[in-house]
Amino acid sequence: MTELTRRTILAGTAAVVAGSSGSIPTQAAAPPAGKQAPGFYRYKVGSHEVTVLTDGARSFQLTESYVTNAPIAEVRKALAEAYLPPDKMIHHYAPIVINSGAKLILIDTGSGPGALKQTNGELGQLPQNLAAAGIKLTDIDAVVISHFHGDHVNGLLDESNKLAFPNAEVLVPATEWKFWMDDGEMSRASKGRMEDLFKNNRRIFDALGRKVTQYEWNKELAPGLVPIATVGHSIGHTSYVLASGAAKLYIQSDVTNNPDLFARHPDWSANFDQDGPQAIATRRKVYDMLVAEKMLVQGFHYPFPSLAHVEKSGSGYREIPVPWSPTI
Ligand SMILES: [Zn+2]
Numbered sequence: 001m002t003e004l005t006r007r008t009i010l011a012g013t014a015a016v017v018a019g020s021s022g023s024i025p026t027q028a029a030a031p032p033a034g035k036q037a038p039g040f041y042r043y044k045v046g047s048h049e050v051t052v053l054t055d056g057a058r059s060f061q062l063t064e065s066y067v068t069n070a071p072i073a074e075v076r077k078a079l080a081e082a083y084l085p086p087d088k089m090i091h092h093y094a095p096i097v098i099n100s101g102a103k104l105i106l107i108d109t110g111s112g113p114g115a116l117k118q119t120n121g122e123l124g125q126l127p128q129n130l131a132a133a134g135i136k137l138t139d140i141d142a143v144v145i146s147h148f149h150g151d152h153v154n155g156l157l158d159e160s161n162k163l164a165f166p167n168a169e170v171l172v173p174a175t176e177w178k179f180w181m182d183d184g185e186m187s188r189a190s191k192g193r194m195e196d197l198f199k200n201n202r203r204i205f206d207a208l209g210r211k212v213t214q215y216e217w218n219k220e221l222a223p224g225l226v227p228i229a230t231v232g233h234s235i236g237h238t239s240y241v242l243a244s245g246a247a248k249l250y251i252q253s254d255v256t257n258n259p260d261l262f263a264r265h266p267d268w269s270a271n272f273d274q275d276g277p278q279a280i281a282t283r284r285k286v287y288d289m290l291v292a293e294k295m296l297v298q299g300f301h302y303p304f305p306s307l308a309h310v311e312k313s314g315s316g317y318r319e320i321p322v323p324w325s326p327t328i
Contacts, residue, residue, distance in 0.1 A: 038132030039125065041305035042328045045296075046244020048098055048224065049328070052134050052298065055093035055110025055155070056123040061090045067073060067261070068269045068276060075261065075268075081249040082260035090258065093151055094306040095126055096251065096298060097133075098242060100222050103141040106165065107240065107251060109155025109299060113164070126155055127164070140165040144221060145172045146253035146300070147234040148180045148201045149272070172263050174214035175229075176236030181205065193272070230255050230286060232279030233272075239286065250297045255286050257301045263287065263310065263317045287317045295323065 032144035039054030066089060069074050076086035084090065098105045115124030127137065143165055146152055158164045179185055186198040205212065217220055217229040217238065230239040235253045240251040256262035257270055266283045269276035290297055290310045297319070299306050 037216045039304055040130050040133040041307075041324070042133075043307065043322075043325065044247075044328055045242050045249045046224070046247035048100055048242060048244050050092050050242070050249070050298070051099070051135065052095065053098040053126055053129040053133060054304045055095055055126040055129075055151070056115075056119070056121075057090055057092045057121060057304075058122050059085075059088045059090045062087055065271050068271050070265065070268050078261050078264060081264075084260060091151075092252075092258065092301055092303050092306065093123065094298075094300055094302065094304055095155075097130070097135060097140070098222075098225065100224070103222055104135065104139055105142045105144060105222055105225070106140050106168070107144045108146055108152040108253070109143060109164070111151050112154035112157055113159050114157075115154065116206050124155070127158075137165050138167050140168045142222070143168045143170050144215075144225075144227075144240075145176075146172065146239070147237045148176050148255075149171065149197065149234065150200055150299075152253075153201065153204050156204055157207055163208065170212045171215050173227065173236040173238045174216055175231075176234060176238070176266060177212065177214050179235045180212075212238065230282050232275050232277075232282040234274050237282075248293075248295055250286070250290060250295050252286065252297050252299050254300060255283055256299065258301065259302055259308075259317075259319045263319055264313065266316050291317065 023231060035142060043050055062072065062075060062079070076272045079089075080086045091275045093110050095106060095110050097109045098107070111123040113124050113127050122292040130137065139203060143156065145148050156164055156170065164259065180198060180201045189195045189198050215227060217227050220226050224243045226241045226243075228239045228241060230253065231237050239253050239255060256266070262270065262283070266287060267280050270277065273279040287310055289295070291312055294309060296312060297308055299308065299319075302308060303321075307322045309322070310317045311320050312318075
């Protein structure tokens with residue numbers, strides 16, 4: 001048996017490179033595809049069929065203010081430990097559709113088709129991935145919103161600010177609705193991001209004629225789908241348990257953003273957590289429960305297909321992605 005050392009591997013690579021001009025064609029017969037495959041993935045939770053769809057991913061320059069309570073050097077180190085570029089942050093976005101047998105339920109909408117142009121196709125991919133998955137926008141019976149940030153609500157509208165899911169009932173957390181649609185709260189909002197969020201929510205929900213169904217935590221939204229209060233990221237931030245028979249899935253929404261940072265370091269606050277200390281307490285409580293119950297978690301901002309188990313790791317947690325299954 002040949003012993004593989006760094007030297008023999010490198011020597012082998014050199015031989016291939018040296019030989020390539022003679023024997024390996026430099027151009028493939030077919031042109032490169034130049035674009036990614038559609039992003040959807042299916043699995044079952046008991047009798048429910050879940051389709052995860054990517055709305056895209058966006059990378060941006062990491063700044064000092066991204067994590068508000070850790071030095072940027074530590075954040076860079078955490079990214080490097082996950083084999084990610086240490087100077088950039090990547091946000092992933094993954095709404096899901098639950099087929100309960102009786103209804104097609106979309107949870108969160110992504111940034112909407114309008115974002116496709118603004119981001120050169122990086123975001124706003126949900127409609128095209130729904131089409132690739134064979135799900136028509138008109139077939140969606142209900143859209144359940146976890147919280148009122150743009151990456152979760154903007155896709156309620158299409159490019160011409162019309163209802164993207166014309167036949168769907170839109171269900172929103174009552175606490176979230178009360179806060180964001182309150183004129184007094186809006187008048188007290190800090191300039192910049194918070195004020196923009198208030199304006200954006202009025203833009204979206206006014207276009208819907210404010211026709212929504214407000215829901216309360218712990219009351220079933222559909223058979224087996226229960227909304228759970230996981231506040232901190234926003235005032236009415238909501239997660240869900242989907243159960244069928246013995247099978248259970250925790251749909252965490254934004255309890256963490258990218259787990260490489262915020263599951264490993266649950267005490268770090270992202271600048272978009274409305275109440276940092278509350279978000280940290282919620283994160284620890286949810287993740288301790290996920291570990292104890294060995295429960296599957298679907299994470300809106302986890303790398304696609306955003307499905308994992310979690311375990312304790314050091315003073316934080318580590319996610320173990322579920323392997324791709326070619327059958328469901
Ligand atoms: Zn989000």
